[in-house]
Amino acid sequence: MAIHFYDTQPGATTAYNEAVTQGAEFIIGPLLPNEVEELQKVNDKLTNTVPQLYLNQTEHFTPQPNQFYFSLSPAQEASDAAYKLFNDGVKLPLLLASNDPIGKRMADSFKQTWLTLTSNNAEVHYYDAGDQMKLTVQEALGVKDSQARISRMRDLLGSRLESDFRSRQDIDAIYMISGSQDLALLKPFLDVNFSVFSEPVALYTTSRSRLENESTQAAQDLNQLMISDIPWLMRPSNETQMVSELWSTWSNSQKRLYVMGFDSLELVNRLAQMRAFPGYQFMGRSGALSVKPNGVIDRQLSWGQYTKGQLKPL
Numbered sequence: 001m002a003i004h005f006y007d008t009q010p011g012a013t014t015a016y017n018e019a020v021t022q023g024a025e026f027i028i029g030p031l032l033p034n035e036v037e038e039l040q041k042v043n044d045k046l047t048n049t050v051p052q053l054y055l056n057q058t059e060h061f062t063p064q065p066n067q068f069y070f071s072l073s074p075a076q077e078a079s080d081a082a083y084k085l086f087n088d089g090v091k092l093p094l095l096l097a098s099n100d101p102i103g104k105r106m107a108d109s110f111k112q113t114w115l116t117l118t119s120n121n122a123e124v125h126y127y128d129a130g131d132q133m134k135l136t137v138q139e140a141l142g143v144k145d146s147q148a149r150i151s152r153m154r155d156l157l158g159s160r161l162e163s164d165f166r167s168r169q170d171i172d173a174i175y176m177i178s179g180s181q182d183l184a185l186l187k188p189f190l191d192v193n194f195s196v197f198s199e200p201v202a203l204y205t206t207s208r209s210r211l212e213n214e215s216t217q218a219a220q221d222l223n224q225l226m227i228s229d230i231p232w233l234m235r236p237s238n239e240t241q242m243v244s245e246l247w248s249t250w251s252n253s254q255k256r257l258y259v260m261g262f263d264s265l266e267l268v269n270r271l272a273q274m275r276a277f278p279g280y281q282f283m284g285r286s287g288a289l290s291v292k293p294n295g296v297i298d299r300q301l302s303w304g305q306y307t308k309g310q311l312k313p314l
Contacts, residue, residue: 003265012038016293028264030124043067053264053271055308063294068262068271070154070297072256077206078106080301081175081228082113082122085204092123093139096186099126106177106206123171129182137189176205183209187222202226202231207233207301210252220309227304227311232259232285234302234313259285269295270282 006015010034036056051066097103114122127136207229262286274280274291282289287299303314
């Protein structure tokens with residue numbers, strides 16, 4: 001297989017036409033959403049198009065038999081998390097999501113999948129960074145109501161009344177949709193706002209929350225927390241060590257894109273068959289991959305759990 005690279009800087013359409021003119025049999029890319037939209041408009045006008053694997057996904061598109069969409073979608077990750085919680089036997093999850101476009105998109109995706117699986121709505125509380133985060137956690141766990149009841153009782157019976165707050169006991173899991181900086185505060189806020197009368201609940205989060213340096217003290221504070229990520233980053237290997245040594249400044253996000261490139265090449269000769277057989281999964285570095293009827297690549301991620309400050313695969 002010969003691989004040729006085309007720079008989209010002069011224009012995605014220009015690069016596409018150059019590739020087709022030079023006899024490309026399959027096109028991978030582009031990556032940027034605006035370039036994907038640009039080429040979609042071009043391909044919609046053509047009757048015979050070269051098979052193509054876009055490395056991103058637009059919200060609205062017309063499915064074409066030889067066009068596929070592969071992205072590291074946060075919304076897709078949240079939907080996959082809904083399946084994970086459901087398969088773990090969770091009945092009543094609580095979502096704490098960052099009050100931003102990504103947090104809302106992921107929460108909506110989780111809610112939609114959870115509704116499909118259970119016919120029930122998932123409860124979501126959106127938090128803002130800073131002091132408001134603690135208040136959101138207390139409200140979500142029912143602590144504010146408990147503290148208000150204690151205050152009323154003290155007004156009636158006197159300040160010598162001994163009491164301890166109670167947190168709600170109906171939820172059995174919390175899914176945190178946050179970045180790693182927010183998680184460093186969010187997890188401790190949860191720990192201190194669970195009352196001594198409540199049973200601990202399962203805690204889940206997303207790859208966005210993952211620490212860049214998991215040997216730090218911060219990882220010790222994440223014990224028992226479960227997190228989703230690509231299999232390649234969940235299980236260290238000679239390859240992950242080599243990449244870390246060659247590109248020591250790369251973040252986890254950059255490593256995920258690197259792995260996505262590997263999987264894209266592996267998928268080229270499999271996509272048509274995967275689309276024809278929905279149950280066909282390819283175990284890639286970025287997840288267990290399958291193709292939906294509309295050509296979107298679906299990813300099933302791996303899960304790990306922090307134990308004594310170390311992330312262990314589940």
